[in-house]
Amino acid sequence: MADFNPPDERRSTAGSEGDVPNLAKLPRSGHSGTAGERQANGSANGADLREQPVSLPLGQSRQAYAAIDLGTNNCRLLIARPADANFVVIDAFSRVVRLGEGLAQTGRLSDQAMDRAVGALRVCSEKLKRRNVRLARSVATEACRRATNGAEFIERVRHETGIRLNVISAQEEARLAVLGCHILLEDGIGPAVIFDIGGGSTELVLIEPGAPVPHILDWQSVPWGVVSLTETVGDEGTDAASRLARYRKMHKLVADSFAGFAERIAPFRLPNLRLLGTSGTVTTLASLHLDLPQYDRKAVDGLVVPSESMRDIATRLSTMGxxxxxxxxxxxxxxxxxxxxxxxxxxxxLDIWPATRLGVADRGIREGILRGLMSADALGIEAQAALRRLKQTIR
Known part of the structure; x- marks a missing residue:
């Protein structure tokens, strides 16, 4: 089995079959260097993620595949089995670990944060052992990219859990998010934007929709996620005025970071803009929009919400204690x-890409990983079968 990897809720997920890891890359970006230097400037050259659809061979349908996404705030696992062109989730796990807590101030992962993450990954490891997992992939994102002791933590995880985490680049993170959720994008004409608000970074991707997967026209990642932005701006104050001032400061930091990207994609704005978001932020606000008594993924995943409703909810939350x-x-x-x-x-x-409607996705990196594993495995199996046929012909 390859390095360990995880799942989500027990449900059938429709998706494209054409993602093969590392074959299709995003445009090169400047997302490198120290935390202060890490401002990603996506290339306008574009990248084609399209590959031929792959049918999984008979006999592989009972094999399980797993994906683990260790983010700055959450540790998430999905285990699934192929089902025709889609897959069915058979096990899942999610836990808030706050791996990036204190990182903005110290540049390091704290002992307490690492302990929480390792504890969650032990649960993932046990789940993987109980399932017939054929292939797995485990990834870590911005907190491990940025932390000076990130490599040390990765080695600790391998030693204590057996999980080999791969610290992926911001461009790979954006690619996987797009592959995992693009099927929820509304039908329409012209380019669309998909975004992923994480704990330590946010990715914005301009795509040209297509089958089986879209073409990426431009993208950018900035080191502002819900954890890093909260810790950088600091305490929220004790009254509505100070909280609103803090909120505006947060908004300006993010807007300034995306200024170059906003300018580049402005010519692509057409009537009826399409926008799709994957993150705890959009699913939480969508739940508030629906006035749900508790979170319900079936009600939220694939929902389309008026953008003004999301803005109104955001404004109310910004001044609450x-x-x-x-x-x-x-x-x-x-x-x-x-x-x-x-x-x-x-x-x-929403200021950068003022769509009147916002699509909501409770899926992303893990689903992108799973589709990649299944397609790559199917390609390998088909290649082996073709080689056997060739050998028999030569005889």
Missing amino acids: PEERRRLPCIGNERADLVVAGCAILEAI
Whole structure:
């Protein structure tokens, strides 16, 4: 089995079959160097992610595949089996670990944060052992990219859990997010934008939709996620005015970071803009829009919400105190202190790409990984079968 990897809820997920890891790359970006230097400038040259659809050979349908996504805030696992052109999730796990807590101040992963992440990954490891996992891939994102002790943490994870985490680049993170959720994009004409608000970074991707997967026209990643932005801006104050001032400061930081990208994609704005977001921020705000008593993925994943409704909710949350936010369904203790930063990032994105409707996805990197594993495995199996046929012909 390859390095360990994870799943989500128990449900059937429709998607494209054409993602083969590392064959199709995003345009090169400047997302490298120190945290202060890490401002990604996507290339306008574009990248074609399209590959031939792959049918999984008979006999492979009972094999399980796994994907683990260790982010700055969450550790998530998905295990799934192929089902025709789609896959069915058979096991899942998600836990808030706050791996990036304190990273903005120290540049390091704290001992407590690493302990929380390792504990969650032990659970993932046990789940992988109980399933017949044929292939797995485990990735880590911005917190491990940025931390000076990231490599040390990766080695600790391997030693204590057996999971070999691959610290992926921002461009690979954006690619996987697009592959994991693009099927939820509304039908329409012209380019669209897909975004992923994470704990330590946010990715914006301009795509030209197509089958089986879209063509990426431009993209950018900035080191502002709900954890990094919250910690950088600091305390929210004790009254509505100071909270609103803090919120505006967050919004400006994100808007300034995306200024170059916003200028590049402005010529692509057409009537009826399409926008799709994958993140805890958009799923949380969508839940509030629906007035759900508790989170329901089936009600949220694939929902299309008026952008003005999301802006109104963001404005209300920005001036609430933390105790008020904790009492709201679908926010609670885990998101109460981070949701305001997510709202600021979302509003900055809506300013850049002012779509009147926002698509909501509760899927992303893990689903992209799973499709990649299944397609790559199918290609390998088909190649082996072709080689056997060739040998028999030569005889």
